[in-house]
Amino acid sequence: MQHLKTYFLGLALLFFLSCAKDNYISVASDVPVFYSKFTFGGLSNVLTAGVESYLFTDYRHTDDSVTVYSGIFADPVCYIADTMQCRRQLSFFLRGFEKNSETLPAKFTVSEYNFGNVYDSLDTTSGVPIANIDDPRLGTASIQWIDNDGVLWRSDLLPQSFYKFYIRSTDTYIANERSQNTIKMSVTFSCTLYNPSFEAKKIEGEAVIAIGTP
Amino acid sequence: MDQLDDFMEKKLNSESSIQRFEFKEEFWLSAQQMIEAEEEKERSNKRGFWWWRWLLLGIGLLGLVYILYGNGSESHVELRSQFQSSSVLSTTTINSETTIKNPTKAVESLENPSISAQFPSFTNLTSKKSVVNTLNNSSIGSNSLSLPNGLNLSIEANESHHDVPPTEPIVGTKNNRDELPQIEPVIDGKNNRDELPQIEPVIDGKNNRDELPQIKQIILTNDNYFDLPLREKPIQKLPNKPIQPINQSTNQPISPIYQSINLPILPVIISKKFVSIGVKGAYGVRLKDLSSYAYGLTSEIRMNRKISFHTDLLIRKINLLELDSNIAGYEISRIRTYAFGFVDKIQRQKASSVNYLEIPISVSYNWKRFSIEAGLLTAFRLKAKGQVEQYKALQYDQSFGGNSFADQYDNSLGVQKSINTDFVKYYWSAFYGVECHILPRLSIGTRYQYRFKPTDSIAAERYFATSSIDLIPNKFKTSLDFYIKYQLFSFKK
Numbered sequence: 027m028q029h030l031k032t033y034f035l036g037l038a039l040l041f042f043l044s045c046a047k048d049n050y051i052s053v054a055s056d057v058p059v060f061y062s063k064f065t066f067g068g069l070s071n072v073l074t075a076g077v078e079s080y081l082f083t084d085y086r087h088t089d090d091s092v093t094v095y096s097g098i099f100a101d102p103v104c105y106i107a108d109t110m111q112c113r114r115q116l117s118f119f120l121r122g123f124e125k126n127s128e129t130l131p132a133k134f135t136v137s138e139y140n141f142g143n144v145y146d147s148l149d150t151t152s153g154v155p156i157a158n159i160d161d162p163r164l165g166t167a168s169i170q171w172i173d174n175d176g177v178l179w180r181s182d183l184l185p186q187s188f189y190k191f192y193i194r195s196t197d198t199y200i201a202n203e204r205s206q207n208t209i210k211m212s213v214t215f216s217c218t219l220y221n222p223s224f225e226a227k228k229i230e231g232e233a234v235i236a237i238g239t240p
Numbered sequence: 241m242d243q244l245d246d247f248m249e250k251k252l253n254s255e256s257s258i259q260r261f262e263f264k265e266e267f268w269l270s271a272q273q274m275i276e277a278e279e280e281k282e283r284s285n286k287r288g289f290w291w292w293r294w295l296l297l298g299i300g301l302l303g304l305v306y307i308l309y310g311n312g313s314e315s316h317v318e319l320r321s322q323f324q325s326s327s328v329l330s331t332t333t334i335n336s337e338t339t340i341k342n343p344t345k346a347v348e349s350l351e352n353p354s355i356s357a358q359f360p361s362f363t364n365l366t367s368k369k370s371v372v373n374t375l376n377n378s379s380i381g382s383n384s385l386s387l388p389n390g391l392n393l394s395i396e397a398n399e400s401h402h403d404v405p406p407t408e409p410i411v412g413t414k415n416n417r418d419e420l421p422q423i424e425p426v427i428d429g430k431n432n433r434d435e436l437p438q439i440e441p442v443i444d445g446k447n448n449r450d451e452l453p454q455i456k457q458i459i460l461t462n463d464n465y466f467d468l469p470l471r472e473k474p475i476q477k478l479p480n481k482p483i484q485p486i487n488q489s490t491n492q493p494i495s496p497i498y499q500s501i502n503l504p505i506l507p508v509i510i511s512k513k514f515v516s517i518g519v520k521g522a523y524g525v526r527l528k529d530l531s532s533y534a535y536g537l538t539s540e541i542r543m544n545r546k547i548s549f550h551t552d553l554l555i556r557k558i559n560l561l562e563l564d565s566n567i568a569g570y571e572i573s574r575i576r577t578y579a580f581g582f583v584d585k586i587q588r589q590k591a592s593s594v595n596y597l598e599i600p601i602s603v604s605y606n607w608k609r610f611s612i613e614a615g616l617l618t619a620f621r622l623k624a625k626g627q628v629e630q631y632k633a634l635q636y637d638q639s640f641g642g643n644s645f646a647d648q649y650d651n652s653l654g655v656q657k658s659i660n661t662d663f664v665k666y667y668w669s670a671f672y673g674v675e676c677h678i679l680p681r682l683s684i685g686t687r688y689q690y691r692f693k694p695t696d697s698i699a700a701e702r703y704f705a706t707s708s709i710d711l712i713p714n715k716f717k718t719s720l721d722f723y724i725k726y727q728l729f730s731f732k733k
Contacts, residue, residue: 058578076582080636083580102581102636202580203637236580 059210062099062116064231066171066179066219071231073099073116080105083202083238093122095237110178117170118213118235167191171219171229179219179227189217199236206238516540516730518681520552522723524689532558534598538725546606550613554598555622560591569629570660581635585650589659591626600671614672617689621665628653668692673721681727689719 060075075081080102085095097118098105104112168182181189192214199210216230520538524531536554543549569588576584602615630650673687 055578056576060578060580075580076576076578076635080581200579 060097060099060234060236062231062233062235064116064215064229064233066173066229067227071114071116073114075099079114081236083206083208083236084204085206085238085240093240095120095122095239097235097237099235110172111176113172113174113176115170115172116233118233118237119168119170120237121166169215169217169219169229177221179221179229181217181219181229183220183222184218184224184226186217191215191217202236202238204238207240208236208238210234210236514542514730514732516542516727518725518727518729520554520723520725522554522556522687522721524556524719524721532556532719534721534723536598542606548604548606548611550600550602550604550615552598552600554600556596556598556619558594558596560593560626569626572628572660583635584631584633586631586633587653588629588631589624589626589656590629591624591659593626594624595622596620596667597622600669602671602673604675609677611675611677611685612672613675613687615670617669617671619667619669623658624660625655625657626659627655628659675725683725683727685723685725687721687723689721691718 058074058076060081062073064071073079079099082098082100082105085093087093098115100112100115171179173179194212196209196211199208202208212234214232218226219229220226517537517539520536522534524533534554534556536552538552541549569590571586571588573587574584576582596619598617598619600615600617602613604611604613629652632650669689669691671687671689673685675683675685677683
């Protein structure tokens, strides 16, 4: 009889231990996850992924082995057809901190989160204009906006007189449509954008974006 | 090569070739006549071929009619003899030729109660045996026969045929009608046809027509029937109305409906008014695409021999599997979640069949075993059967070449017997058809149905791909049913 009790007790213990909690984490949300609210030239704009735009995340290596991480709000149909002709497209580019890096960018990982300081990506102290978005300068950020008229505005055409780029939080996120890893981050930004005629307009806002990572 | 060209040119331009191919109109006319004659011959051959086809078809139809109705008439006779009452006699006539050929058979015919009143004097024969003996004893050579009541019947052959042995049965040995002697009746030694006295009925020795008593209408009773000699048994006229058989066990007239049970070849319905209830099964062919089948109860109210009213209660199951590739299904839920874009999880009930309750009301015209009907029909949707499928809609999908707004099949959540559907709740139809009673209770028929409100024109907008919408309405407008009907009960009205 004693053995029988022990047997049933052990059986019950085995039963409860077998009921492990499902570690499935649903990342799906019933409200949009990624968005960007900003003013450009005094006009307010809102881009929401899953509503009027899709957030394309990617990373690529430049010719001089600098890794560029990107998060782009764009209409998917337009973006696939012709990326540079897609209006109301907002792009964020973050350059890696070191060349030939195939690992996660150290300063964008969760462990390095909440920088809270200006990310000195658009250093104009040297007085040398930042040439273009593929500038191999490490640890910089740039913003690109194609307005309603299809005009391209970039932050790296001329030196910034006033700028700030905060990464307020970072988090790992689900893989994107190409099965790349992604990092979700909350940022605020304020800088000047220039068109090809070097006309300047201020952009200021906040966003929750993601970037693709290796 | 030049030499060859020169040779050909020389030959063609030579005088003999010109003469040989010189145009002559009469040649062309004769050739045209030959061609036309040949064409006419081919046309006539074709016409003949078609005439043969029509002829064969006609023969086949006649054979069919004979098979269907020839047996039916025999059944009538059998039925009549089977249920024949003693008061009902049929009329037959005595063939004089038969009498000469086979006297015994003739007398048997005389004894048969179905002797016509056209020969009342024959009924005065005393007995069968006397006549047989008389006929047998009388040779063909003498050809005279003494009948009772002073009436002599003589049979005389033409002189040119006297060489025929009198004892030889003429008819039995020679059946060539032309070689047979012309037989003339001779009465009282007179063979002149014009001088022959008119045979007068003789009753009780009186042959004066004016003095002849009128034929007595003898009322038969159980007491006097068997006492009366055969010759005095009255011959009554057939009733001037359809023969109604009598059930021998119950001694009651048999209802025509039950009569049809005993006559499987006869049309099922003979009575004037009745109500019947039966079962019905139909297979419908959508003239464009879909098929269906129906089953249920059917009823008929026969107003008279020609006109009937029909109404059915049918469950029609429309098969939608043929449209499976185009049906999107009835969307029962859509949950959108957001990430880089949106992802929709959609559950759809995809009907594989939809049921309708059909109530047709029609009037039919009955002709022999065929009925031609026309009427209106209303149908109400009952339920649909199908399965629940889950789909996924992505705002953007790299695997589909970048952008994909089309729903992608995810998985099936199982079959359900009752699901929602967008198929219309009711519709109206007009129909006409033909029915044939192949057995007393069994009928087959066909019915062409036209729907005023296309069944699925509304559903088409939701159910089908845009490329198919313009084709959908016609798919549901018309259908052709082939059905079989079995009569369970019937009641006299």
